[in-house]
């Protein structure tokens with residue numbers, strides 16, 4: 001496959017290496033300083049664009065590719081207030097758009113465990129619920145996209161939690177789920193969900209040891225999406 005990398009930072013580089021090791025060709029490596037190269041690129045020769053850039057660039061990158069009919073796999077976090085516009089553009093251009101806040105298989109298992117645990121805890125009002133995420137200091141958004149997906153999983157199961165709020169000390173108004181975001185190098189991504197009561201605590205943790213799981217997931221989805229159309233997610237890709 002011919003793959004265009006929209007964003008060639010920490011993630012773009014690992015994605016490129018894994019894609020080449022699986023026999024794919026990288027047609028372009030686009031960063032903030034060579035974005036003009038897109039004007040001369042032959043879009044008909046690109047099978048899929050993989051977009052890992054930054055929150056304020058994602059919408060423009062994705063729109064550019066979708067408007068040319070190129071299927072896009074995106075993992076950039078922090079821009080989802082505009083996702084509906086991308087979904088509409090995808091349908092209008094009869095192409096495919098795949099978004100995941102986290103492409104690692106382990107985290108997607110963790111998403112399911114989180115929802116299951118939240119379902120068990122929904123009537124256990126003595127437990128205080130909180131979420132913590134830890135990432136490297138170059139991360140531009142907080143909380144992480146993964147933490148937001150986890151929070152939404154809890155909010156969907158537990159009526160006494162209606163929204164989430166970023167909080168340094170865990171203190172939030174009643175009805176809100178506190179998310180604490182820590183920035184410590186070189187953390188590739190750790191997420192902890194805590195249920196704490198006077199009697200006992202329950203904690204579940206996912207710790208990424210490197211970025212490999214995120215990058216491999218994005219390449220596997222790109223191979224899968226080639227013949228697909230529409231707005232897709234991990235629920236379409238994974239069989240669990």
Ligand SMILES: NC(=O)c1ccc[n+]([C@@H]2O[C@H](COP(=O)([O-])OP(=O)(O)OC[C@H]3O[C@@H](n4cnc5c(N)ncnc54)[C@H](O)[C@@H]3O)[C@@H](O)[C@H]2O)c1
Pocket residue numbers: 006007008009010011012030031032033035052053054055057061074075076077078100101102103104138214
């Ligand atoms: N979904 C996942 O599994 C997952 C995993 C890791 C990271 N991420 C997300 O992916 C994004 C990238 O992470 P990273 O660690 O590679 O960041 P990074 O800062 O290392 O790289 C981002 C790159 O985007 C480039 N860029 C900026 N503006 C651009 C533009 N207009 N067009 C093209 N490129 C542009 C920058 O030059 C930079 O090289 C972040 O939003 C991060 O949260 C998602």
Ligand SMILES: O=C(O)C1=N[C@H](C(=O)O)CCC1
Pocket residue numbers: 077101102135139140143144145146147188189
């Ligand atoms: O390094 C990052 O940045 C990461 N971003 C994603 C998020 O915001 O959830 C996934 C984990 C790593």
